[in-house]
Amino acid sequence: MGAGLTGMALLLSACTAPGGDEENGGDGGAGSVLNVGWNEPFRSLNTETANGNAVANAIVTYLLNDNFVYYDDELELQQGELGTVEQVSEDPLQVRYTFADDATWSDGTPVDAADIVLTWAAKSTNYNTGEGNRTDDGEIQENEGGEVYFDSASPGSALIQEFPEISEDRKEVTFTYSEPFADWQIELGLGADGVGVPAHIVAKKALGEEDPEAAKQAVLDAIENEDTEALSEISNVWNTGFDFTSMPDDEDLLVHNGPYQLADFQEGQYLTLTKSEEYSGPRAGNIDTITYRYNEDPMAMVQAIENGEVDLTQPQATADVLAAAEAIDGVNVDTDDGATYEHIDLTFDNNGPFDPASYDGDEETALQVRQAFLKTIPRQQIVDTIIDPLNPGAVVRDSFTQVPGSPWYDEIVANNGADEYAEVDIEGAQALLEDAGVEAPEVRFLYGASNQRRAQQFQLVKESAEQAGFVIIEDADDNWGTRLGDGTYDASLFGWQSTNTGVTEPDANYRTGQQNNYGGYSSQEVDDILTELQTELDEGRQLELSIELESHLHADAFGVNIFQHPELLIYRDRVQNVSSTAVSPTMFWNFWEWEVS
Template sequence: MRISRLAATTATIAASALVLSACAAPQSEVVEGSSITVAWNQPFYSYNANTSFANATANANIIYMTNAGFNYYNNEPALVRDESFGTYEVVSEDPLTVTYTINDDTQWSDGVAVDAADMLLAWVANTGRLNTPDFDPSEFTDPETGEFTDEYPTDVVYFDGSLGTGLDLTAFPEFDGKTMTLTYDEFFVDWELVFGVGVPAHIVASRALDIEDPAEAKQALIDAVVNEDTEALAAISSFWNSGFNFTEMPEDTGLVVGSGPYTITDFVADQYITMTANENYRGDNLPAIEEVTVRFISDPLAAVQALANGEVDIISPQATADVADALAALDDVTVLGGEEAVYEHIDLSFANSKNGTFDNPLLREAFLKTIPRQQIVDTLIQPLNPEAQVRNSQLFLPGAPGYDETVANNGMSNFTDVDIEGAQALIAEAGVTDPAVCILYASNNPRRVNEFALIQASATEAGFVIEDCGSPEWGGLLGTPGAYDATFFGWQSTSLGVTNSSPTFRTGGINNLNSYSNTEVDALLDELDVTLDAERQIEIQVEIDKLLMDDFYGLTIFQFPAVTAFSDRVTNVEPGPLSPTIFWNVWDWEPTENN
């Protein structure tokens, strides 16, 4: 990580903190009394998806609907600038300098202005620039929940933010009122994707520093960052990390303050979360439906049944042959297929695991030889998509430029067929007997339960002792020290950026959930960050793909088939391949006469 010393300057934006626009609000398009219910397979559990604990699609969906930003992806997919929220422009290319300006009338749902204090908080949290050096949070992470424990120290500064995404290449920003200017040490190829406003600064600072007035709270946060006030920053970072984690409607309604077209109004643990049109939203993406409820239904067939019963209006379950057959039998339902930008993979923990088994590369290789990837695809995916194939790259989408080249080079295709004898020989060479492997997965997901059964049977035959560490709360446990040895789940792409995978494989990256570290990979990722030539970008990724396989990082398994179905009570549902998939144009959904 590149470190730049903070400038010893002061700034104030307090005057803008409570200023409301004198302009008239856009005309509301909400149909009074209209409501839609959507089924999703995992409960919401945190309003700050920029932390490693909360970095999950289930959280990102809700946050997307309740917060606005400088841009978003449509379903083409293409990046769309939302200039009704704010604007950004490159003011210099050497060095790369970008100025962000939030519109005068952009505000939080509680009426407080969105401004540079919010951007400064996002910057300091997602660069880790002021984090206490050498602090290791793993000592204070609960292996049962994935959250920080009560023993977490109160005198350290540690923002558990989106590290390794490119924002760390920026110097301390210049800011004033509703503008912020970022200057990069080097030209970052995906600069347009790395910065946005996260949680509200006035909420964080007021709770962390016990300051009631929003303007004073914002100024206290600015002072803490500019002056490197360790005591204040310790409290601010601790609240930023954990203060927005909740699994039911919080008593402190400030925790659900957002800037988007909807705001959270009801939340029942493990059942549903409801959002209502935000009266203080001033952007262009005005919703037509007054109330959107997301029900948590983990079983795909149960989601289909809920759609058939009229209990939900939109579903996007994990696609299986049974789901397809059940949907085909329904009347007054539109079914859309396709392929998602999600791929199933299994990762091995390189350190801080439950049993330490995969600290040994021989055992990593042996275990990968037992993964029945072809059987998983044949059994679980091909009945729905006969053309489905095993995916053989960590970085390239099948069919994309570079995919065939990397498959011929990285060696992953050598692990398509199970090799029990080869695995047994490697276990013997490692000099261990009955190596234990705790596997984390979504135990409330039928397809994942079937996958686990296939992996367990194969690995057991080779001599591994497989521990069932499946959990309904698997998402919060990802990256938790001591919780597991291997895990399989789906990575959901959030952008088309060439550096999209960087936080997964970079040492210390927010998506690096298995303590992987390779200096060659880090150096190549650094080069990729600043490489504009498309051919060289592919070459770098091909090199990384092979290094990952040389380290027996893990295996990719298949690309997700997609299915979305919706009733005749709603129109304009047009799912996209990137996160947040079905929700990307929630403001375009319209109720029908049947609503």
């Protein structure tokens, strides 16, 4: 899975805790309490699905489950508590996962091969027999006619085409790749929910198997034997069975293997985690209760910090938010570039102004209209007006794959064709539209209605594009995230947050038909480059391929990137050992080191 969506629309709620005196521990001092402010409610325990692939979910599941590897705040991979991952053969590439002896689900069932094999099978798409049954809004439904469809995709997992070798006690699993894979170390061991949802619970719900050991074996048998009848039911549960927006009655859904457990969840208001009595690992943490309190309004979150209702938050950064936070006594404000970057994508397959089908299949005409629109995007003005007051010296992001300041960034930007859209060129846009013979093309522009910063950006884009002759139709929608890919808009503005530093991460965004390719973009040349990137281990060649990839995206007018989000980490003096890392789960990466006074 690639990047997580950010800036999703939220349920607006008052910043109030479950009860008690927040300043003194929430329950009269019976245990240490930390109140965390976040802008989007949790909705799924399975972060590998299309619906679950969001930071709001990952920051919760990361505390509920252990993993094999994780990133520290220097983006260095560290070994997690589930066990070890190692390459045991180079040709063919073989990767072995060895589970720790004490790796156990909270109901006493061992964490083992069945869990990681289920995650691999789901992400690989190798077992899918159909394309999934979706509503008009794009929500995945139960499979029809016994088909198999796991709502996930990962090119690395797809390269594992053989059922793995499993030790007798199921504590060792060895996967063999059909080709070399550059990011083997993070393919199955990095997930925010560890190795994924518990296989024995999936089998219990899908196949009616009550005994945990028998349930695990049933999952393994279904995958090894390609039993489509069983896999159809398994994929149904895997896709949506772990989605909920308030405290579930079914305790099976709360089974976890990490240091915290879900104790309370009031829809749209707060979610509470408490230390798990079943956990004995080293990441047990110092805080007894962590409550996530939801509010999309960043100024309201700052007010909650000032009132002592919230101890720690990462709200969307604006100049007003920064000034307000810095004015509060006893509060720390750390500023930096965050993991999220802002971008505008165009839609290629909806019979809109950027789709060749609108011009009787004329690819060149559609390309000219796309190029004309991108020439009007006032990227530097957006950065100067909205971002520079927060992060002086902020730059326009000119790379689809690299963060400004990263080792490859300058060389990629110098060679990827980004200079075509370096400055607003109204005359050039008008000339392209005239040459294409297209007058006043209408562009439906989708963005989050309640996001003030994106509303500002939209207005700047609208004013500029209309000077060139475009008709910009505002499509502001708080449910924009559920509409991505549904063809009802022509341009979209949102943010991607990186989940890892691997060279294969862009695959999900730009490959034909991939999960995050919402605009229906398709290029055989790009697909071939992404395929080669998966198996290329030489860093020099990886850089060359990244330049080629980005050159095609710019030449095809896929869209434009605008800026790296400025990040504000705001926390009260009572909280120690807090820092953030530039990938999901951001400030939660070292939760076990947090302390409160």
